[in-house]
Amino acid sequence: MPAVPDSYESLYLHFPFCESKCHYCDFYSLGREKTKEGDASFFEKAMIQEIHLRGKAGAFAPIMKTIFLGGGTPSMTEPASMERIFSALFQYTSIDEKTEWTMEANPSSIELAQFKRYRALGINRVSMGVQSLNAEHLIKLGRVHNPEAAFIALDALFQAGFTNVSTDLLCGVPGQSIEDLESHIAALTERPISHLSIYLLTLPPHHFMYKSLPSDEEQLKHLLFIDERMKAKGFEHYEISNFAKEGRRAEHNLVYWKGGSYLGFGPSAHSYHHGKKARFKNFSSLHAYGKSLIDQSTLPVEWTENLNSEQISLEKWMLALRLSEGFPKEWVKTDIQRNRVELFLKESLLEPHPTLKNHLRATARGFTLSDHLIKALAQ
Template identity: 55%
Template sequence: MRSLYVHFPFCESKCHYCDFYSIGAERTGETDPLLFEGALQAECRQWTTALGNPETELGQFDTIFFGGGTPSMTPPESMLRALAPLDLPKRVNDRTEWTMEANPSSVDRKRLEEYRALGVNRISMGVQALRPDLLLALGRVHSRDAAFRALDAIFEAGITNVSVDLLCGVPNQQVADVERAMEELIRYPITHLSCYLLTLPKTHRMFKDLPNEDEQLAHLLAIDRFMTSQGFEHYEISNFARPGFRARHNLAYWTGKSYLGLGPSAHSFDAEESRRWKNFSSLHKYAEKLKKNESVQEWEEVLTADQRDLEKWMLALRLSDGFPRTWVEDEAREGKSAGLVRAGLLEKHPEHEDRLRLTARGFALSDQVITTLATA
């Protein structure tokens, strides 16, 4: 387990499109933050032995990710107390990438300096949009000015590895809005940008207002065009990085490495045993179990050979590094991959002759490509 994820469940308010486990302030009980701190501490205690000796390389983390929810709502001193059993200062080294998610309305320079002192060296900030009416429609609590103030604060606090999250495919959002947002954001020296297509369940009240597939495709292609023209690598379906700044924690997920997830709703994966599990998505259930020193796993599964094969395809196709050409040299896939090349969805890797990868259009239509190749 060289990668650690910690889920912080609190948010200022629940965004209209959010399906993460998070509790808006209006539903957070007065004692919930303390309950979470104590429970997380107890879960950390359960893992200290399994994580190995922190004095050895194997007992150290390559990457740490504080996600949520909004981790930047948890004060650094509370994080310190909750995570104390892990002895994190001993489990990190100069190469550890330590990311924390933040929202514009919950950070200021002083707080950021304290997180930095804790060891956080990368911030991933949820901006999502910069047009005020889109922010409102999404249920975000921050304004466009708050987003800029937060970016100023992050860089003033001395954090230089900064990622920003945007959404595209939002009802009433035009290609020009996404382009303008990217233009405004890259005036800051950000190193990374994630841009996700808004997806909603059919029962969601905003579902009927989502742009159609052609418009969604236009958004995704415009983002690829703009970000690559600014020197960012489009290295994953929804992710762009300056050279040398790919998100190493997410890459651990996408390359099938083991990771440990702590906190309510967190997922974990043990690559050696092909075993995946998930914690309860309820703070109170999570805390109740830990009070009795019981497991907080809601479910676990060991992947079958077929599931592992499907996962291999899903992971390989999402990265611009692509996959070995030999994977499609069997009878079932040869014709299909040639068809995908003709359709402009798959291409020879420009630097590795023996590999294939998705084109920008292929990234935008990745579900279609994955279905075609993985289930052949």
């Protein structure tokens, strides 16, 4: 059955609770010290209500292509609570064998029995936040796990029956060396992970670690090392910060990167409607989110934005330059763009795509300087 027009095939559900707040985190998440008894059930009730309001308005396609449970730390939500949330959702939609259903998890909240229940529910992919395997760096970042806990958690995921497991690392951590990155990559890829995300640590200028961040030159060296090492381990560098084994790209994230539609649930969740070129966002406060849904039976949307043509063009280039598919040469229309493309080809920041005829794409070095390329080409 074709998807109902105007309905969504990709969902993001934001779970706002965490063990404690990491020092670099800018997501909407509440550490245990910021939560009180009853918050988890208040959140569950609100999210179920949000699902019903959206469901009654026909927001769900009959079959979901991707579902992503992010946060926060969704793995802190009891499997029974997760089951209640999804039995509400499955009154309106369903999944099939092609649905990618991902849950983010942290090593400190991964237990075998619990993950067997998530697996039985239908979750078929886990993205685990390792961030570092250096005990000192983990403390510096404010993470609550140690390297041993990360390995125990990873092994529990495989034992629970997950065959599509991604891990996250951070690079650009103050004091991190190439040897650290080398040993982290070696240790993780020794296990049967199918995907690895390596994000560059970025901090605002007032942050206490800002002055200790590595120089641009050092970062570039590290990013190029990661590219080379991950390719040698058999992973495709398909997006600026993401590497996948064949057939294991993150389908949900590809919806974001290709400008597809997705519907967000939970406090602070964003949504995007491709046809309407509209973005909207929920309140970034558990209280305001729940109050709107439970007390007023109103969707908790804080703002909606219709993209103008300039924003659409910028997005188009941003998305194309972060993916290994790149962009078709027809996009290069003005003389300024043509001159810049020529220069970037000479500087090895762009290259002809090896298999897609008439496409250009960012090189590994171009990925690291993508902000510069985007600004120059989005005219």
